[in-house]
Structure formats: C-alpha cells, structure tokens
Amino acid sequence: MKRPGDGRQESPSSTARPDNRNTGSRGEEIATSFLGQQGYRILERNFRCKGGELDIVARAPGERSLVFVEVKTRRDRSYGPPQLAVTPFKQRQISKAALTWLSRNHLHDSQARFDVIAILLEDGGRHSIEHIVNAFELAY
Incomplete structure (x- = not known):
C-alpha cells in the first residue's frame, strides 16, 4: 500500500498491526477488570524482558500462589478460539519471562501457575470470556 505524499510502500501486515x-x-x-472482580490482586501488567512478555502477573484470591496470565483476544473465530494461539513456542516464551520476573522480584521459591484468558469481542461492545486455570505447565 502506497503512503500518501511519499514513494514508500507499506506492507498490508504493518497496517494491520495497530488494529491488532x-x-x-x-x-x-x-x-x-475480570480478574479484579474475581478477587485477584494485579501485581504487574505487560512485563517485558529478553525472553518474552507477561500480560498480567497476579495473586490469586485466598492463595499465596502467583498467577501468570496470558490474554488472547480475537474479533471473530475465523482462526479458531483465541486460546489456540498459546502454542508450545508461546508457552516457552511465557515460561522464560515468568522465571525472569520471579528472579527480579526475589521470589524464586514461590508457587506459581499459568492461566489463559480467552476473549472473543462481539458486536455492540459485548464480549465473551473464558478463564482457563492451570492452562499449561512451565515449559522449557
């Protein structure tokens, strides 16, 4: 796609990224918001490190466990349900980021789990949400 006013081309994928x-x-x-309503305490959002990224780090209600939450959102099901995007490769990236987060926060011996929240955005601003507790184990 040609940008107005210059001779450069913009690939279709780069124009889709801001919307994604x-x-x-x-x-x-x-x-x-969902986790807060369920009694989770949000500790950090969008933690980035060399190994990957964590969408949400939280503490589960009534537990000492840490919860590393991967959020996957889709506007439709044409590529399947959102949680299918949490591939084994993505699980390894999340696991590396979680280990880095634990190390940086001096919480090496903490109990932790990996959850996935799958969100499907619907017309009219509505959405459906599925919280998958213990969605996967630490991946190497």
Missing part, C-alpha cells in the same frame, strides 16, 4: 494491538490492549483491559 488495539484488540490486544482492549482484551487485556477486559481481563484485568
């Missing part, structure tokens, strides 16, 4: 980021950000807001 908006979808992802909206999903993370929905997930954070």
Whole structure:
C-alpha cells in the first residue's frame, strides 16, 4: 500500500498491526477488570524482558500462589478460539519471562501457575470470556 505524499510502500501486515494491538490492549483491559472482580490482586501488567512478555502477573484470591496470565483476544473465530494461539513456542516464551520476573522480584521459591484468558469481542461492545486455570505447565 502506497503512503500518501511519499514513494514508500507499506506492507498490508504493518497496517494491520495497530488494529491488532488495539484488540490486544482492549482484551487485556477486559481481563484485568475480570480478574479484579474475581478477587485477584494485579501485581504487574505487560512485563517485558529478553525472553518474552507477561500480560498480567497476579495473586490469586485466598492463595499465596502467583498467577501468570496470558490474554488472547480475537474479533471473530475465523482462526479458531483465541486460546489456540498459546502454542508450545508461546508457552516457552511465557515460561522464560515468568522465571525472569520471579528472579527480579526475589521470589524464586514461590508457587506459581499459568492461566489463559480467552476473549472473543462481539458486536455492540459485548464480549465473551473464558478463564482457563492451570492452562499449561512451565515449559522449557
């Protein structure tokens, strides 16, 4: 796609990314609100490190366990349910980021689990949400 006013070309994938980021950000807001309503205490959002990224780090209600939450959001089911995007490769990236987070926060011996929150955005601003507790184990 040609940009107005210059001779540079823009690939279709680069024009789609901002919309995907908006979808992802909206999903993370929905997930954070959902977890708060369920009694989770949000410790950190969007933790980034060399190994990967953590969408949400939380403490489960009534537990000492840490919860590393991956949020996947889709506008439709044409690529399947959102949680299918948490591939084994993605699980390894999340696991590396979780280990880094634990190390940086001096919480090496903490109990932790990996959850996935799958969000499907629907027409009219509505959404469906599925919280998958213990979605996967630490992946190497």
